[in-house]
Amino acid sequence: MQNPNISLFQSKSSMTVKIAVLVSGRGSNLQAIIDSIEKGYIKNAAVSVVISNKADAYALERAEKHGISAVFLDPEGRDRAGYDREILKILKQYDTDLLLLAGYFRLLGSEIIEAYRHRILNIHPSLLPAFKGLHAQKQAFEYGVKVAGCTVHFVDEGLDSGPIIIQKCVPVLPEDTEETLTARILEQEHIIYPEAVRLFVESKLKVEGRNVITLK
Ligand SMILES: Nc1nc2c(c(=O)[nH]1)N[C@@H](CN(C=O)c1ccc(C(=O)N[C@@H](CCC(=O)O)C(=O)O)cc1)CN2
Ligand SMILES: NCC(=O)N[C@@H]1O[C@H](COP(=O)([O-])[O-])[C@@H](O)[C@H]1O
Numbered sequence: 001m002q003n004p005n006i007s008l009f010q011s012k013s014s015m016t017v018k019i020a021v022l023v024s025g026r027g028s029n030l031q032a033i034i035d036s037i038e039k040g041y042i043k044n045a046a047v048s049v050v051i052s053n054k055a056d057a058y059a060l061e062r063a064e065k066h067g068i069s070a071v072f073l074d075p076e077g078r079d080r081a082g083y084d085r086e087i088l089k090i091l092k093q094y095d096t097d098l099l100l101l102a103g104y105f106r107l108l109g110s111e112i113i114e115a116y117r118h119r120i121l122n123i124h125p126s127l128l129p130a131f132k133g134l135h136a137q138k139q140a141f142e143y144g145v146k147v148a149g150c151t152v153h154f155v156d157e158g159l160d161s162g163p164i165i166i167q168k169c170v171p172v173l174p175e176d177t178e179e180t181l182t183a184r185i186l187e188q189e190h191i192i193y194p195e196a197v198r199l200f201v202e203s204k205l206k207v208e209g210r211n212v213i214t215l216k
Contacts, residue, residue, distance in 0.1 A: 007118045008206045017045040017201045020096040022104040027059025029102040036194035045201045048094040084109045120155035123193045132160040137182040152196040166192045
């Protein structure tokens with residue numbers, strides 16, 4: 001019986017890791033992942049499908065421009081568990097290995113988490129565990145922090161509480177506004193998210209309890 005507190009995704013050497021991405025908006029992190037695959041920074045991986053809970057999410061247009069299946073999954077008339085089951089059907093249809101949340105503004109329920117334990121990543125615009133939830137950049141700016149940042153973490157049943165993979169500090173400058181700080185954080189998001197996906201695809205992320213060890 002394998003120890004459930006230890007996990008390491010093992011991709012077969014010739015395997016293409018199939019990635020699904022959940023989005024709700026602009027999709028600049030999705031774009032960073034797509035670009036990183038297309039320029040060969042992330043190898044042996046492909047984004048197979050992008051799913052959004054918002055029909056007008058520009059992220060869906062970004063997917064279509066790159067020949068990636070773009071799916072609007074309407075939450076109307078579905079409870080949270082029912083909506084998650086529809087997502088699961090699509091993930092299975094595309095034989096998904098890795099699920100990325102990239103500006104996805106719905107909480108995932110336990111059915112998806114259990115089905116993809118330690119195979120769901122999220123990008124969050126703060127140095128977790130500080131400033132969880134929505135508008136983290138605004139929370140940090142209004143708190144008056146001198147160092148902000150961003151985090152890539154595995155997704156678990158809690159909100160922004162999964163094991164941390166990568167974090168990047170971003171200085172807050174005296175002349176900053178919420179908008180300039182948000183933009184500086186976003187630049188770093190576009191660096192650490194592709195880096196985290198590359199480490200996952202290369203089977204270099206080992207999870208031991210709350211700790212994520214990056215293997216050489
Ligand atoms: N089980 C998990 N689901 C999600 C996580 C997570 O860590 N565990 N990360 C979030 C992303 N996120 C912030 O990083 C986030 C998403 C959604 C919400 C939220 O309060 N959503 C409300 C609806 C908000 C709206 O529709 O405007 C809700 O779902 O009721 C907070 C933070 C992704 N999912
Ligand atoms: N709580 C989740 C959260 O705040 N996510 C944040 O939403 C933005 C999405 O931008 P994008 O659609 O351009 O990638 C990103 O800054 C991401 O960190």
